[in-house]
Amino acid sequence: MGLPAGANLEILSPAEMAEADRLAIAAGPLDGYGLMQRAGEAVAAVVLARYPAASRVHVLCGPGNNGGDGYVVARVLAEAGVSVAVWAEGEPRAGSDAAIALARCRLERRPLEAFIAEPGSLVVDALYGAGLSRALSGDAARAVEIAAGLSVVAVDLPSGVSGESGEILGTAFCAAATVTFARKKPGHLLLPGREHCGEVMLADIGIRNEVIEQVAARTFENEPELWLSNFPTPAVDTHKYKRGHVSVFSGGPSATGAARLSALAAARSGAGAVTVLSPANAMQVNAAHLTSIMLRKADTVEDVQEVIGDRRPSAFVLGPGFGIGDKARDFALAVLARKRQDGGVEGLVLDADGITSFRNTVSTLSEAAGRPDAPALIITPHEGEFGRLFPDILGDKKLSKLAKARAAAARANAVIVYKGADTVIAAPDSRAAINANGAPWLATAGSGDVLSGISAALLAQGMQAFESACAAVWIHAEAGRRFGPGLTAEDLPLALVAVLRELVEARQKVPIG
Ligand SMILES: NC(=O)C1=CN([C@@H]2O[C@H](COP(=O)(O)OP(=O)(O)OC[C@H]3O[C@@H](n4cnc5c(N)ncnc54)[C@H](OP(=O)(O)O)[C@@H]3O)[C@@H](O)[C@H]2O)[C@@H](O)CC1
Numbered sequence: 001m002g003l004p005a006g007a008n009l010e011i012l013s014p015a016e017m018a019e020a021d022r023l024a025i026a027a028g029p030l031d032g033y034g035l036m037q038r039a040g041e042a043v044a045a046v047v048l049a050r051y052p053a054a055s056r057v058h059v060l061c062g063p064g065n066n067g068g069d070g071y072v073v074a075r076v077l078a079e080a081g082v083s084v085a086v087w088a089e090g091e092p093r094a095g096s097d098a099a100i101a102l103a104r105c106r107l108e109r110r111p112l113e114a115f116i117a118e119p120g121s122l123v124v125d126a127l128y129g130a131g132l133s134r135a136l137s138g139d140a141a142r143a144v145e146i147a148a149g150l151s152v153v154a155v156d157l158p159s160g161v162s163g164e165s166g167e168i169l170g171t172a173f174c175a176a177a178t179v180t181f182a183r184k185k186p187g188h189l190l191l192p193g194r195e196h197c198g199e200v201m202l203a204d205i206g207i208r209n210e211v212i213e214q215v216a217a218r219t220f221e222n223e224p225e226l227w228l229s230n231f232p233t234p235a236v237d238t239h240k241y242k243r244g245h246v247s248v249f250s251g252g253p254s255a256t257g258a259a260r261l262s263a264l265a266a267a268r269s270g271a272g273a274v275t276v277l278s279p280a281n282a283m284q285v286n287a288a289h290l291t292s293i294m295l296r297k298a299d300t301v302e303d304v305q306e307v308i309g310d311r312r313p314s315a316f317v318l319g320p321g322f323g324i325g326d327k328a329r330d331f332a333l334a335v336l337a338r339k340r341q342d343g344g345v346e347g348l349v350l351d352a353d354g355i356t357s358f359r360n361t362v363s364t365l366s367e368a369a370g371r372p373d374a375p376a377l378i379i380t381p382h383e384g385e386f387g388r389l390f391p392d393i394l395g396d397k398k399l400s401k402l403a404k405a406r407a408a409a410a411r412a413n414a415v416i417v418y419k420g421a422d423t424v425i426a427a428p429d430s431r432a433a434i435n436a437n438g439a440p441w442l443a444t445a446g447s448g449d450v451l452s453g454i455s456a457a458l459l460a461q462g463m464q465a466f467e468s469a470c471a472a473v474w475i476h477a478e479a480g481r482r483f484g485p486g487l488t489a490e491d492l493p494l495a496l497v498a499v500l501r502e503l504v505e506a507r508q509k510v511p512i513g
């Protein structure tokens with residue numbers, strides 16, 4: 001996928017980062033120590049800029065290259081006149097870049113077991129980074145406790161945070177800032193790691209974009225640059241059906257609100273026409289609450305086929321408030337049985353009860369979605385729903401949230417939006433994105449219904465499924481974050497407006513092609 005220059009949205013696993021490191025060294029001009037020197041200088045520059053008044057800086061150095069970076073930081077800070085103390089755990093391997101960095105750092109080294117720090121001092125954590133291989137214990141764990149009341153700047157990752165998964169191995173430093181190199185790692189964005197990183201800063205250490213491209217990363221940070229060139233804006237001569245028609249299935253008379261929330265979100269997100277498809281016995285209650293949004297009866301699969309034939313909706317939402325059971329399965333499969341090409345159905349967003357209805361029959365769903373020319377399928381589970389469809393994947397302790405979403409997408413032939421405070425969007429072709437712009441205000445009943453409406457609207461306007469899902473997640477999170485305290489799901493459709501306006505303006509500045 002071609003990202004705009006300077007976007008730097010690729011996320012590299014520790015193994016991919018090591019590969020980039022090797023390729024960069026092979027391509028030159030910097031050797032391993034040259035990269036380390038740049039890394040250490042970048043961290044020292046952050047310390048000097050952010051903490052000019054720190055009375056003393058304690059640099060904690062581990063035995064690997066993370067510690068090597070630390071020895072560079074200590075030397076550069078001391079050369080700048082800062083009072084520096086170096087505390088070391090383990091010895092760098094003879095001949096390693098870290099051993100060179102240690103040899104050039106002429107400061108006294110004290111053992112980590114003796115580490116103490118005065119109030120007001122700053123800690124630079126260079127114990128473990130990408131090479132963290134087990135839980136922190138002993139002196140390192142004690143150092144975490146001592147540093148708890150102090151400002152910490154972490155080198156690459158706070159020690160104890162897994163770069164691969166964001167998990168905490170034993171315990172971990174809580175940094176005010178983390179300086180990482182070339183590209184972010186999953187552990188900077190996935191929880192709980194993200195919480196331990198503080199502000200994440202990316203330093204350019206001389207690994208060129210061409211080298212990163214060679215690594216062919218498949219994971220990205222979910223930012224508008226990832227999908228903006230695909231973001232739909234209406235042509236001057238458009239008409240309402242050309243802008244995409246979304247249909248949202250409603251539940252029974254006592255569960256209609258969720259579908260209407262989803263429908264309103266779809267309308268706000270640019271669908272030219274939106275229809276609520278309602279059971280006959282809920283027509284009245286739906287009619288009493290709908291104005292610009294259309295209403296049509298759909299009790300049977302035949303009704304659904306008729307709607308598709310007559311009104312040609314381009315995307316559907318099935319699940320919010322719908323009820324669990326055969327009817328949900330039958331309707332979803334009827335939609336997925338249509339063709340996508342030649343003005344057919346672009347896609348189905350399966351949410352809430354729609355997901356749970358496939359609890360024991362995921363293979364039926366994935367077969368339907370995997371048929372050539374089937375409409376795209378986006379499934380939007382929170383953790384509980386994810387576990388109903390993919391219990392083995394959820395229970396696999398070796399997998400990160402990122403890996404779980406990816407495995408589920410491959411199995412279901414669907415784009416998976418694995419929701420939460422660190423929503424992961426994954427496609428069956430192994431692309432994935434991690435979202436980090438949300439806020440806890442979004443944890444409110446009906447918030448997910450709005451998300452599915454936005455996704456369907458983007459699908460209906462011809463955006464590809466992965467891009468639609470990524471854009472919907474970002475827009476939803478941005479609207480919720482900006483609204484802040486007091487947010488209810490009813491507020492979200494209107495809160496989308498300012499975010500959408502900015503995106504449309506930004507989209508118009510993106511060169512076409
Ligand atoms: N890639 C790049 O482009 C660049 C990378 N750079 C830097 O290199 C860092 C990666 O270096 P790295 O691979 O040497 O790993 P690192 O994090 O130092 O740890 C390995 C050592 O720690 C040990 N160890 C692990 N966990 C432990 C624990 N819990 N408790 C105790 N010991 C533990 C582990 O022991 P072992 O597992 O082998 O038994 C091994 O000895 C990266 O984060 C970045 O800062 C920069 O220089 C710029 C260019």
Ligand SMILES: Nc1ncnc2c1ncn2[C@@H]1O[C@H](COP(=O)(O)OP(=O)(O)O)[C@@H](O)[C@H]1O
Pocket residue numbers: 352382419420421422423438439440441442443444445446447448449450451476
């Ligand atoms: N702490 C949080 N931070 C950011 N976003 C959150 C948080 N908690 C939930 N969300 C988001 O809010 C939405 C909740 O959706 P869902 O769980 O389906 O709720 P509901 O079924 O009530 O609509 C999801 O998009 C989720 O990612």
Ligand SMILES: [K+]
Pocket residue numbers: 066125126127128129154155156157158159
């Ligand atoms: K570290």
